[in-house]
């Protein structure tokens with residue numbers, strides 16, 4: 001890592017590991033307009049993804065929504081194939097949702113958790129999921145256990161092992177990467193433990209799909225959910241889930257929709273095979289087509305090169321930020337992810353965020369109210385989050401490090 005703090009902003013050289021950053025910028029209209037570090041919120045889409053959405057809306061304008069969907073049925077089917085290919089799943093194991101939260105809620109509700117069942121969750125859990133799980137704990141007498149972290153910040157595998165060995169049947173729910181730091185949970189080891197104890201394993205991969213290389217068979221999760229708008233660079237209002245073919249047959253949606261079931265006689269119905277039993281008829285078809293294109297682009301880039309590139313770049317950015325007096329990097333050491341969180345002494349995260357925004361650097365402030373089991377437990381009120389993607393180049397990282405240096409000096 002080259003640092004030139006004495007002579008001005010540090011530089012974070014972009015050494016593409018199989019990623020052509022210039023080409024990524026050329027196909028991302030938003031890239032030159034600002035220093036965008038919010039892939040973990042909503043990433044900048046490519047022009048091709050946006051064009052596919054617009055083209056479909058134009059087709060709906062001319063033909064009508066149902067007719068347009070019929071005409072593009074092959075493109076919608078491609079979404080399942082691409083999503084399955086990205087995760088090493090089968091297309092029948094994929095369900096499309098409007099968000100990761102809808103996906104997880106739908107799958108958890110289908111588990112019909114009740115008395116004496118145990119829900120073991122990681123401290124990395126996302127706020128909306130935590131709120132749902134806490135409601136289940138309160139209203140259905142489900143035992144909710146927040147598994148402690150090991151000293152490095154990830155879930156304590158020994159504590160998880162002990163919890164899994166105790167009491168009744170368990171469901172384990174973990175976020176691969178949280179909203180509040182660059183932490184990466186040991187998802188393969190968690191999978192091995194859940195299999196050993198016969199528990200069910202639900203993985204929130206909202207921040208890791210199209211960011212890290214993922215293989216649901218290697219991880220051994222029963223279900224996984226993710227969203228479109230983050231590292232996948234797909235339109236807002238899209239998401240999908242994986243439900244393994246062994247698991248799906250045991251799940252009954254609480255409110256089957258015409259898309260997921262057939263009403264066979266006056267008081268009977270049959271659920272569709274596979275994960276599509278969780279889907280709803282109504283959806284943004286344009287959004288789904290955009291999701292399919294974004295998935296195709298993620299596959300073409302390759303998850304291995306994407307991960308290597310993003311993790312390397314984020315590591316160099318953390319090192320540069322850590323060299324600025326008054327800045328504290330808040331991620332666990334050597335976090336292998338593209339999410340970088342930090343605080344600046346004497347300023348709130350919102351103040352840093354606002355001062356970065358006037359310098360055309362886009363980050364977000366993540367408050368403890370979005371991550372009580374993580375930030376709240378660490379006693380951190382809020383962090384500034386800078387999340388990178390393949391369109392971020394030297395000019396971006398230099399602008400961020402330079403702006404944070406100036407802001408920190410002005411305190």
Ligand SMILES: Cc1ncc(COP(=O)(O)O)c(C=O)c1O
Nearest residue numbers: 099100101126175178179206227
């Ligand atoms: C770790 C994590 N899980 C889940 C979500 C929720 O995703 P969605 O808004 O698509 O429901 C987020 C959103 O920031 C997240 O960071």
